[in-house]
Amino acid sequence: xxxxxxxxxxxxxxxxxxxxxxxxxxxxxxxxxxxxxxxxxxxxxxxxxxxxxxxxxxxxxxxxxxxxxxxxxxxxxxxxxxxxxxxxxxxxxxxxxxxxxxxxxxxxxxxxxxxxxxxxxxxxxxxxxxxxxxxxxxxxxxxxxxxxxxxxxxxxxxxxxxxxxxxxxxxxxxxxxxxxxxxxxxxxxxxxxxxxxxxxxxxxxxxxxxxxxxxxxxxxxxxxxxxxxxxxxxxxxxxxxxxxxxxxxxxxxxxxxxxxxxxxxxxxxxxxxxxxxxx
Ligand code: SAM
Numbered sequence: 001x002x003x004x005x006x007x008x009x010x011x012x013x014x015x016x017x018x019x020x021x022x023x024x025x026x027x028x029x030x031x032x033x034x035x036x037x038x039x040x041x042x043x044x045x046x047x048x049x050x051x052x053x054x055x056x057x058x059x060x061x062x063x064x065x066x067x068x069x070x071x072x073x074x075x076x077x078x079x080x081x082x083x084x085x086x087x088x089x090x091x092x093x094x095x096x097x098x099x100x101x102x103x104x105x106x107x108x109x110x111x112x113x114x115x116x117x118x119x120x121x122x123x124x125x126x127x128x129x130x131x132x133x134x135x136x137x138x139x140x141x142x143x144x145x146x147x148x149x150x151x152x153x154x155x156x157x158x159x160x161x162x163x164x165x166x167x168x169x170x171x172x173x174x175x176x177x178x179x180x181x182x183x184x185x186x187x188x189x190x191x192x193x194x195x196x197x198x199x200x201x202x203x204x205x206x207x208x209x210x211x212x213x214x215x216x217x218x219x220x221x222x223x224x225x226x227x228x229x230x231x232x233x234x235x236x237x238x239x240x241x242x243x244x245x246x247x248x249x250x251x252x253x254x255x256x257x258x259x260x261x262x263x264x265x266x267x268x269x270x271x272x273x274x275x276x277x278x279x
Contacts, residue, residue, distance in 0.1 A: 003068035003094040005034035006061045011191055014059045014089065018081050022192055026079060027124030030058050033189040037065035043182050043200055044120045044146035046071045053116035053139070055106045055131055056124045058082055060089045063099070066120055072098035074116055076106045078124075106131045110138055119145035125194075128153055129169045136176040136205070144204045146182065154181050154199035166263045168226040172219055174267040177205040210271055217274045218267070225262030225270070233265075234258035241278075250276055 006014070011032040015022070022028035031037060040062060046052060048070030057063045057075035059082065066073050067090065077083040083103040090099050100113045107127060119135055119142050128149045136142060149157070152165070158179045159166040173179050182202040187193050210218065221240065228236040233251055238244040248258035253276035256269050 001068070001070065001094060001096060003064055003097070005037055005064050005068070006032065006059060006093075007034060008032040008191065011059055011061070014085070018085055020079075020081060025126070027056070027126045027128075028058065028079075029122075029125075029190040029192060029194050031061040031122060031189055032191045034065075036185060036189040037061055038068075039183070040120070040122075040146060040148065040200060041065040041069050043202065044118065045144075046118065046120060050118060051114055051116045052118045052120050053112060053135070053142070055119070055121040055135070057086055057101075058122070060086050060093075062120065062122055063090065064094055067094045067097040067099065071118075072100075072114075074100045074102060074112050074114065076102045076104055076109055076112075078103075078105050107134055109134075112139065115139070115141035117141060117143050119147065121145075122148040122198075125150050125153075129157065129172075132157075133169075133172055133176075136173075142205060144202075146200055146202045148185060148198050148200055150194075151184065151197045151199045154201045157201055161264060161266050163263075167229075168222050171222045171226075171265075171267050171270060173203070175208065175215060175218065177203050179203045209267065210274075214271060214274055218270050221270050221273060222262075225265070229262060232259045232261060236262065246278075250278060253277055 011030050046069040050071050052066050052071045053074045055076050057077050083101050086101050090097055156165045157169050157173045158181050159170045181199045183200040185198040187197050224240045225236050234244045234248045237247040241247040241250050251258045254273035
């Protein structure tokens, strides 16, 4: 299939045609560099014939790149004007390509026209972590993916325990699989140019370590532990367990020192606390 990708002139023409001024509120920074698009698609190892879900297709820069690789795309876009334009753009620049557009807030999507195996997206920055976790939770068919996010957020998602940036997103992401920062992307490839650089985060799903009930309890614990980052866990979790003595007992039963801090714990440690017998 012959596909044309979007460059700076096409991006600006399309935006003008639609009367769109990119908004910060929706994290609208459009990629206008075909090399970057091809690099993302290559790094994501998009395969011909597979179904890819893209969150926030915008004007279609990345969508066209994924279609060029021969995949089918389900694109979820909240901005109605962009969602309506996308099939027209694809019809013109990638005739015959297989595209489904879902006009919706990705955070609220609970079903898709078919089961995607991969998630490839330049995520809206303001909701990147919640939207990523929501899709991993809601669509078990997703085996792998590559997302572009703000550099700081990407490094946090992929961080290991003990590092300064390790936090709630790192532990929660680990519930679903392995994440790594695969590449850095210059801010210059976006229109408008954002204030920060971006990274590509690659992931592959691993078997979930526990039940859904345990996941909910683990995430609650993670929120409490990192909500008060500098506190020892026996204090940070006092409210959760009904007092700091109770929290200490529960932590010890889970094999975790009550004086430890959240950033020292691996996902397995949080899960051990959830599974520990209460006094
Ligand atoms: N993929 C395009 C690209 O690379 O040029 C656009 C990426 S832009 C960073 C983020 C896109 O996500 C925008 O098109 C925006 O309208 C859309 N968006 C923002 N919030 C969203 C949400 N909650 N659900 C779905 N799409 C959303």
